[in-house]
Amino acid sequence: MRTKTNKKIDTKDNKGNINGYLVPIYNINDKFHEEGKEPQQVYLTVVHEGASKGPHLHYIRTGCFTCIKGNIKVITKEKGTYCEYFSGEDYNYMSIIIETGISAIIQNIGIGEAFVLNMPSPAWTSSQNDEHTDDFSDYFTKQKI
Numbered sequence: 001m002r003t004k005t006n007k008k009i010d011t012k013d014n015k016g017n018i019n020g021y022l023v024p025i026y027n028i029n030d031k032f033h034e035e036g037k038e039p040q041q042v043y044l045t046v047v048h049e050g051a052s053k054g055p056h057l058h059y060i061r062t063g064c065f066t067c068i069k070g071n072i073k074v075i076t077k078e079k080g081t082y083c084e085y086f087s088g089e090d091y092n093y094m095s096i097i098i099e100t101g102i103s104a105i106i107q108n109i110g111i112g113e114a115f116v117l118n119m120p121s122p123a124w125t126s127s128q129n130d131e132h133t134d135d136f137s138d139y140f141t142k143q144k145i
Contacts, residue, residue, distance in 0.1 A: 001085070004094070005093070008021050008023050009023070009024070025068075025093065025095060039064060039119035040122045040123035041120055043117070045117075046114065047106055049108055049110070049114075050108060054104055054133075055103045055104060055105045055134040055135075056104055056133070057104075057134045058130045059130060060130040061122060061128070062120060064097045064118070065087060065098070066095045067091075071109050072109060072110075074096050075105045076102050077139070088114065089110075103134035
């Protein structure tokens with residue numbers, strides 16, 4: 001697993017007044033992605049308040065997720081071990097790469113909808129047949145104890 005913090009940079013108008021901000025998420029020169037696994041597609045996925053997406057498992061596609069509005073927890077499972085990663089407004093817009101063969105769930109842990117950019121490689125196609133699921137019930141059982 002790899003993560004990186006994305007720095008929030010204030011932007012200014014021609015008078016020097018702050019008028020917003022930008023968050024650079026992907027630049028090929030950062031070398032965050034392994035060569036040959038750079039994003040091939042970028043799309044927005046929205047997770048409703050209190051909802052989760054997944055678990056998803058891909059054997060062909062690598063995912064790279066960055067929450068750009070709200071906050072999310074990404075739970076991964078690799079060889080029976082669970083790990084938690086966070087992204088969003090309260091987590092420096094962390095980018096999280098999910099390698100092939102690793103199951104993951106995205107949970108909205110904030111108020112309102114969470115907007116998440118997914119930047120997979122390779123790009124999704126309907127003929128890819130790379131949509132698999134996994135069982136995380138033991139993770140959720142342990143969380144209630």
